[in-house]
Amino acid sequence: MFKFFKKNKPEEIKTELKKTPTHVAIIMDGNGRWAKKRNMPRIKGHYEGMQTVKKITKFASKLGIKYLTLYAFSTENWARPKEEVSYLMDLPEKMFSSFMPELMESNVKVEVIGVIEKLPENTRKAVSDAIEQTKNNTGLKLIFALNYGSKDEIISAVKTIASDVKSDKYSIEDITEETLSRNLFTANTPDPDLLIRTSGEQRISNFLLWQIAYSEFIFTKVAWPDFTEEEFYNSLLEYQNRDRRYGGL
Numbered sequence: 343m344f345k346f347f348k349k350n351k352p353e354e355i356k357t358e359l360k361k362t363p364t365h366v367a368i369i370m371d372g373n374g375r376w377a378k379k380r381n382m383p384r385i386k387g388h389y390e391g392m393q394t395v396k397k398i399t400k401f402a403s404k405l406g407i408k409y410l411t412l413y414a415f416s417t418e419n420w421a422r423p424k425e426e427v428s429y430l431m432d433l434p435e436k437m438f439s440s441f442m443p444e445l446m447e448s449n450v451k452v453e454v455i456g457v458i459e460k461l462p463e464n465t466r467k468a469v470s471d472a473i474e475q476t477k478n479n480t481g482l483k484l485i486f487a488l489n490y491g492s493k494d495e496i497i498s499a500v501k502t503i504a505s506d507v508k509s510d511k512y513s514i515e516d517i518t519e520e521t522l523s524r525n526l527f528t529a530n531t532p533d534p535d536l537l538i539r540t541s542g543e544q545r546i547s548n549f550l551l552w553q554i555a556y557s558e559f560i561f562t563k564v565a566w567p568d569f570t571e572e573e574f575y576n577s578l579l580e581y582q583n584r585d586r587r588y589g590g591l
């Protein structure tokens with residue numbers, strides 16, 4: 343596999359990937375432990391993690407994946423040390439200041455899910471500028487989950503639906519799975535075909551709980567900063583060997 347991977351260019355690799363997933367979601371875990379193992383500060387792990395975001399985004403785009411959702415900051419992450427949160431909040435600006443030309447060249451469209459209003463002004467501006475600059479791009483949709491928590495997302499949708507029923511917009515009998523789906527942050531995105539979590543933990547951690555009902559899960563021991571294109575490619579190969587049932591036989 344390694345030799346094969348080294349020999350081929352991404353467009354050639356595509357031939358072996360008979361079933362590229364439409365939507366891949368990734369819990370990018372292991373950044374702090376990666377740094378600790380190397381006696382580096384945690385923020386170095388986050389910085390290297392951002393380099394991996396760039397690498398995997400470009401590779402996913404080349405492979406024809408349509409949606410890539412990355413869990414960048416959860417509602418629980420606010421509990422981290424103030425300095426670490428402050429560093430994390432500067433990463434969007436850092437990333438776009440160097441990566442925007444490549445995103446435009448790859449025709450990538452940046453989107454975001456989460457409660458963005460609660461983010462610092464500089465973070466919000468960097469993200470909204472990137473959304474604006476890439477809004478006409480028609481390639482890979484790069485979706486960052488920022489200040490995102492799935493339970494909060496579902497509660498917010500339930501409140502909207504309850505209010506709509508109360509105002510007679512529709513009746514309780516009209517409520518279907520589609521009613522809830524269209525009231526989530528992910529309303530215009532198909533559910534993930536594949537969820538990858540790096541660094542060995544096998545938890546979902548309040549990420550896309552409704553949306554991953556029929557997703558394939560891959561838990562890899564590799565820490566996110568070490569997650570190479572080959573690791574990603576091997577995950578996609580593993581995915582195409584799974585026989586998805588959607589609850590059926």
Ligand SMILES: CCc1cc(N2CCCCCC2)n2ncc(-c3ccc(F)cc3)c2n1
Nearest residue numbers: 370388391392414415430433434437469486
């Ligand atoms: C706000 C927290 C955070 C953390 C973070 N890490 C740290 C933890 C996960 C590993 C990746 C590196 N990254 N990497 C890219 C972004 C990013 C987010 C939105 C955006 F529009 C552009 C880039 C990012 N954001």
